[in-house]
Amino acid sequence: MLRILLIKTSSLGDVIHNLPVATDIRAHFPNAQIDWVVEESFADIPRMHPAVNQVMTVAMRRWRKQLFSAKTWSEIAAFKKSIQQNYYDAIIDTQGLLKSALITCTANGIKHGYDKNSIREPLASRFYDRTYTISYQQHAVVRNRTLAALSLGYAPSTEAPDYGISAKHTINNTSVSLMDIDLQADYIVGLHGTSRESKLWPTVYWVDLGRQMAQQNLNLVLPWANEAEFNRAGEIAQQLQNVTVLPKLSIAELAGVIADAQAAVGVDTGLSHLAAALDKPTIAIYTDTNPALTGVMAGIHAQAINLGNIGEIPSVSNVLDSLNKLLQK
Numbered sequence: 001m002l003r004i005l006l007i008k009t010s011s012l013g014d015v016i017h018n019l020p021v022a023t024d025i026r027a028h029f030p031n032a033q034i035d036w037v038v039e040e041s042f043a044d045i046p047r048m049h050p051a052v053n054q055v056m057t058v059a060m061r062r063w064r065k066q067l068f069s070a071k072t073w074s075e076i077a078a079f080k081k082s083i084q085q086n087y088y089d090a091i092i093d094t095q096g097l098l099k100s101a102l103i104t105c106t107a108n109g110i111k112h113g114y115d116k117n118s119i120r121e122p123l124a125s126r127f128y129d130r131t132y133t134i135s136y137q138q139h140a141v142v143r144n145r146t147l148a149a150l151s152l153g154y155a156p157s158t159e160a161p162d163y164g165i166s167a168k169h170t171i172n173n174t175s176v177s178l179m180d181i182d183l184q185a186d187y188i189v190g191l192h193g194t195s196r197e198s199k200l201w202p203t204v205y206w207v208d209l210g211r212q213m214a215q216q217n218l219n220l221v222l223p224w225a226n227e228a229e230f231n232r233a234g235e236i237a238q239q240l241q242n243v244t245v246l247p248k249l250s251i252a253e254l255a256g257v258i259a260d261a262q263a264a265v266g267v268d269t270g271l272s273h274l275a276a277a278l279d280k281p282t283i284a285i286y287t288d289t290n291p292a293l294t295g296v297m298a299g300i301h302a303q304a305i306n307l308g309n310i311g312e313i314p315s316v317s318n319v320l321d322s323l324n325k326l327l328q329k
Contacts, residue, residue: 001031001032001033002029002031002032002033002089002090002152003032003033003035003086003087003088003089003109004025004029004032004033004034004035004088004089004090004091004092004152005034005035005036005037005083005086005088005090005091005092005107005109006018006021006022006034006035006036006037006046006092006094006148007036007037007091007092007093007094007095007100007103007104008021008036008037008038008093008094008095008100008144009037009038009039009042009058009060009095009099009100009103010038010039010041010042010060010061010095011042011270012042012045012251012269012270012271012273012274013269013270013272013273013294014095014140014270015038015039015042015045015046015270016045016163016270016273016274016277017140017141017144017273017297018094018144019045019046019049019161019163019164019165019277020141020144020145020161020162020163020164021092021094021144021145021148022034022036022046022049022051022052022164023049023051023161023162023163023164024145024148024149024154024157025051025148025152026051026164028152028154029152032051033053034051034052034053035052035053035054035055035056035086035088036052036054036055036056037056037057037058037083037103038055038056038057038058039057039058039059039060039061040057040058040059040062041061042251043055043057044250044251044252044255045165045251045274047252048165048166048167048252048255049163049164049165050164050166051164056079056082056083057079058079058103059075060099063075063076079106080106083103083106083107084106084107084108086108087108087109088107088108088109088110089109089110090109090110090112090151090152091104091107091109091110091111091112092112092113092147092148092151092152093111093112093113093124093128094113094143094144094147094148096113096114096118096119096120096121096124097119097120097121097124098121098123098124100124101113101121101123101124101125101126101127101128102127104127104128105127110129110130111127111128111129111130112128112129112130112131112132112147112150112151113125113127113128113130113131113132113147114131114132114133114134114147115131115132115133116131117133118131118132118133118134118135118136130151132146132147132150132151134146134147134150136293137293138293139292139293139294139295139297140293140294141161141297142156145157145161159300160297160298160299160300161297161299161300162299162300163276163277163278163279163299165255165277165278166259166278167252167255167256167258167259167278183219183221183244183257183260186217186218186219186262187218187219187220187221187244187261187262188213188218188219188220188221188261188262188263188264188265188323189221189222189223189257189258189261189263189264189265189266189275189280190206190209190210190220190221190222190236190264190265190266191223191264191265191266191267191269191271191272191275192206192222192229192232192233192236192266192267193223193224193225193226193228193229193232193267193269193271194267194268194269195269196288198287198288199267199268199269199286199287199288199289200267200287201267201285201287201313201314202313203232203235203236205315205316205319206220206232206236207236207239207240208316209265209316209319209320210236210239210240210242210243211240212316212320213242213320214240214241214242216324218242218262219242219243219244220236220240220242220243220244221243221244221246221257221261222236222237222243222244222245222246223246223249223254223257223271224245224246224248225248230245230248233245251274254271254274255274255278258271258274258275258278258280259278259280261275261280262281262327263275263280263281263282263283263323263326263327264276264280264281264282264283265282265283265285265319265323266282266283266284266285267284267285267286267287268284268285268286268287268288268289268291272284272296273296273297275296276296276297276298276299276302276304277299279299279300279301279302280302281302281303281304281323281326281327281329282296282298282302282303282304282305282326283304283305283307283319283322283323283326284296284304284305284306284307285307285308285314285319286306286307286308286309286310286312286314287308287310287311287312287313287314288310288311289309289310290309290310291306291308291309303326303329305322305325305326307319307322
């Protein structure tokens with residue numbers, strides 16, 4: 001039985017892009033035991049994949065802010081003890097950053113990663129036992145799957161990715177599918193929040209989209225993660241009758257809401273990638289980034305359409321037309 005450790009810690013979209021690696025490995029090595037190191041805030045994602053045996057969490061972002069705290073060093077020591085309990089036949093760092101390479105070094109086993117010409121932080125490549133040249137001019141999902149394939153000796157797949165997750169999968173014996181939120185049957189999840197203002201779709205566009213959806217008897221459901229997103233969701237809801245603003249939810253809980261939606265419309269955010277990973281028809285809106293390399297990649301059971309580009313803001317009619325095409329299919 002192969003024992004494999006995946007290192008992909010953040011961010012949300014990057015962690016989701018790594019899910020097909022676990023599916024690919026299990027397809028080639030049915031008895032493989034796969035562990036995964038991830039940032040604590042994104043741990044719900046690998047836990048939803050049935051091929052992942054153990055999820056070990058780090059808190060690099062929090063630890064950096066509390067470097068002189070005794071609790072921080074106690075947590076670091078506990079993590080090192082946990083990761084060093086097993087010997088791994090392969091440790092695969094698909095993150096390719098210095099921080100992930102340092103985590104890789106703490107584990108016992110043969111360490112695999114990108115070579116110095118294939119990653120943003122070339123110094124990281126010095127921490128691997130075996131390195132591989134993998135072009136940047138590929139989607140992140142393809143790069144991850146290729147690195148895993150080369151590390152384990154099988155041919156990289158050219159088929160659409162299978163993210164392998166389900167919102168109905170259980171976490172700690174508790175269903176992550178939400179049953180206690182009263183939502184209308186036909187709803188679209190509007191993923192309006194993102195990390196930078198330049199990636200936002202104008203609020204007036206969301207209002208116009210919701211208004212036109214009402215004419216099609218479709219409801220718009222809006223999640224939020226911080227005060228700015230809550231205020232934006234409230235502003236949209238005040239102008240429409242077919243909008244529901246969700247309570248604040250965990251990633252696993254939100255996955256349950258997305259799983260029951262007709263489709264998702266989202267900006268450049270990890271949650272748009274989550275919708276595609278859950279095999280939901282997804283419209284992804286790009287205004288300040290190029291979707292060619294990090295856009296939403298549809299899985300094997302659903303379709304996704306990326307709209308816009310750097311400096312190109314998709315119109316409401318363009319988004320609605322694309323959404324209707326996916327709903328018809």
